[in-house]
Amino acid sequence: MPEISSRIDLIAPRGYCAGVDRAIETVERALDELSPPVYVRGEIVHNRHVVDTLTARGAIFVATEQEVPEGATIILSAHGVAPEVHANCAARRLRVIDATCPLVSKVHAEVRRYATRGATVLLVGHTDHDEVIGTSGEAPDQVIVVEDVEQARTVEVTDPNNVALTTQTTLSLDDTTEIVQILHERFPALLMPPNGDICYATQNRQDAVKSAVAAGADLVLVVGSQNSSNSNRMVEVGRAAGAEAYLIENVDSVDPDWLTGKRRVALTAGASAPEVLVREVADLLAGRGFDRTGSDTPSAEGVIFALPREVRVP
Numbered sequence: 398m399p400e401i402s403s404r405i406d407l408i409a410p411r412g413y414c415a416g417v418d419r420a421i422e423t424v425e426r427a428l429d430e431l432s433p434p435v436y437v438r439g440e441i442v443h444n445r446h447v448v449d450t451l452t453a454r455g456a457i458f459v460a461t462e463q464e465v466p467e468g469a470t471i472i473l474s475a476h477g478v479a480p481e482v483h484a485n486c487a488a489r490r491l492r493v494i495d496a497t498c499p500l501v502s503k504v505h506a507e508v509r510r511y512a513t514r515g516a517t518v519l520l521v522g523h524t525d526h527d528e529v530i531g532t533s534g535e536a537p538d539q540v541i542v543v544e545d546v547e548q549a550r551t552v553e554v555t556d557p558n559n560v561a562l563t564t565q566t567t568l569s570l571d572d573t574t575e576i577v578q579i580l581h582e583r584f585p586a587l588l589m590p591p592n593g594d595i596c597y598a599t600q601n602r603q604d605a606v607k608s609a610v611a612a613g614a615d616l617v618l619v620v621g622s623q624n625s626s627n628s629n630r631m632v633e634v635g636r637a638a639g640a641e642a643y644l645i646e647n648v649d650s651v652d653p654d655w656l657t658g659k660r661r662v663a664l665t666a667g668a669s670a671p672e673v674l675v676r677e678v679a680d681l682l683a684g685r686g687f688d689r690t691g692s693d694t695p696s697a698e699g700v701i702f703a704l705p706r707e708v709r710v711p
């Protein structure tokens with residue numbers, strides 16, 4: 398049992414961002430309003446609970462558009478896809494509903510713009526992440542993925558005076574800063590979007606973790622799936638700030654040993670994790686004697702993206 402003063406702090410913002418909200422609502426509306434079957438390409442967002450819930454409601458998740466019968470409806474995930482996928486969908490006469498987050502679409506547009514100028518586009522991110530696969534596909538012959546500091550030091554480009562930089566939206570700003578610095582030193586004429594590509598939701602959730610640790614949290618629990626990039630980065634940010642930090646899929650992932658001797662637990666969730674999972678963890682810790690504090694409102698960021706027109710109420 399924790400000491401009397403031990404507490405769990407629900408930090409905010411946490412959980413669903415505007416892009417995830419939009420993607421999930423898109424599938425829900427398609428299931429409600431369109432004739433079945435409704436296919437979804439890839440995980441609509443990187444969260445097992447969300448995928449299982451939508452599957453139970455009738456969504457059929459497929460790895461590629463090639464698995465979808467000709468003429469059927471397919472929803473593209475929030476992470477975005479390469480133009481080749483759109484071409485494949487057109488060839489199969491699929492009815493496409495594109496749930497790509499508008500902030501990911503913005504990065505796609507940047508890559509197209511830089512590629513049109515003949516630039517080599519350095520894309521900072523994780524090679525096998527869905528978002529990076531989709532973004533790279535905008536200009537496969539010109540995009541080079543840079544994963545870390547070492548690759549930033551060694552990457553070779555055709556023309557050092559014509560190089561551009563974009564990033565995956567869900568990275569840690571702290572990690573990316575060093576990579577960008579190295580690339581700037583190597584390519585002084587480096588073109589890049591003025592405000593960067595890391596999205597507001599990623600940044601705000603990482604900042605909240607840092608503030609919680611600065612305020613005394615000695616354990617950070619981040620609810621999110623293993624393949625959720627922004628959730629993993631939140632764990633890293635918590636550790637870098639000096640706390641013990643773990644990624645948990647749900648309440649069953651909490652190891653009781655982590656709680657031993659902890660005075661202040663910061664509980665949060667990645668941008669694709671539903672609040673119901675956070676509440677279950679909070680209840681578990683409350684049951685173990687932690688005082689519950691913090692925000693009942695997961696996010697008040699005020700960002701809303703319009704739904705794709707195919708599922709918009711007229």
Ligand code: SF4
Nearest residue numbers: 414416417498566596
């Ligand atoms: S994490 Fe950012 S880029 Fe990804 S879906 Fe959410 S708002 Fe969009």
